Amino acid sequence: MPQLEADGAALTYDDEGPRDGDGVPLVFVHGWTANRHRWDHQLEHFSQKRRVIRLDLRGHGESGGSGARTIEALARDVLALLDHLEVDRFVLIGHSMGGMIAQTVALAHPERVERLVLVGSISRMVYSRGRALLMSASTKVPFKLFIAANIQRAFAPGYPREEIREYIKGSSATPREVVMTCYGAMRDFDVLDRVGEIRVPTLIVHGYHDIQLPVRQMLRMAKAYPDAEVRIIDAGHELPVEKPAELTEVLDRFLTGRP
Template sequence: MPQFAVDGAALTYDDEGPRDAPDAPLVFVHGWTANRHRWDHQMAHFSGRRRVIRLDLRGHGDSTGAGVRTVAELADDVLALLDHLGVGRFVLVGHSMGGMIAQTIALAHPERVERMVLVNSIGRMTYSRGRGLLMAASTLVPYRMFVAANIQRAFAPGHPREEIREYVRASAGTPREVVMTLYGAMRAFDVLDRAGEIRTPTLMVHGYHDVQLPVRQMLRMAMAYPDAVVRVLDAGHELPVEKPAELTAVLDGFVTVKQ
């Protein structure tokens, strides 16, 4: 597992596939409390014919480090890694918080992002006053209970409980400081008013049963994009692991540029 040191963190990443492939490298960015293995299915599918890069964000998975307070700082980590790897232009795929990172990069460096895919992601978190109070109160419960509540509701009804328990266990292994700080960072994230500036060809894939970031919020964002492609699948918030083959097929149809 190669690692890259940046600003007090050691980022673990995978860099696979042919370097001389004609298509731009694919860069996969996971979400809050997750890790790079959310993309196992996609990694296996694409790495046979093009360069594919994924990483554990700082404080997640096999990466170390903390201290990041904003989504923009996470975006800086991703760009630093890509600069280290000599990647100039790329296709960016982000899930949930990873999609927030992707939008941040596309706004700051549009010349580098050939295409972008937002999976279960939005440009602004909006919720009722009641839900806002509930979210604030949830931070007061014991840490593992807080993580479990958020991860369990991320899956659509009927997903195997054993798998959900494993994801809860893995997420609870993320340092509390990282989880709680980035929970606040996501709530503060807001680029919705700038969505019209993003000219990068963009695919938005969402789960119909997503209660974490409801599909209507994604559709609100899609209306602001000049030219967005939207796909809604029968899943919850964890599309990469709930419907891996379906998501991969949708990605393949969008990110592979036909000659």
């Protein structure tokens, strides 16, 4: 896979699809402890007709580097990659922490973002009681147990356990320093009072059973957006892998303007 050296980190990325395809490139950004393969279904679908870019954030997946202490630092990595690829204007699609990064990019460079998609994300980090207890216990329990508890909660009831175990295994491969530093970056993230500045068409997609970032928190964010469309899917927090085809269809309709 190609890599880009950015501020001391080797960022692994994919850049696929026709350069002269339909519309500006789609840029996919994954969430906390995940990697670019969360978007496999969307890459396969959209790269048939348009350029699709996705990356492993620093310290995640096949990218090197230590954890970023702010969401702004992660946003700079995304912009560094797009500058390297000479992509000036794009559609930005972020899941969970990736949605926080996407909002940060849109606020800093509104002229470059044609459309914005937030999947299972919010504009101000507010932890539920259960999530807060998990995070406070993070220094008292084995790291793998802490990861397993977080990932288990991310899926809706009834999702196959053997598949959840695979995602737990993948997340556990993320270095502890990266996991906890990025957690701190999310904890400090708050742009709720600024999202009214984001004037581009925005799609907000959320899982009905999301207990990591509950629907009520998302709705608070959606009210602040001047041009937001909201879609609720019968899933948990991990929409890209729980309901990949349904998410792809929702994205396709938004991108093509179909009702």
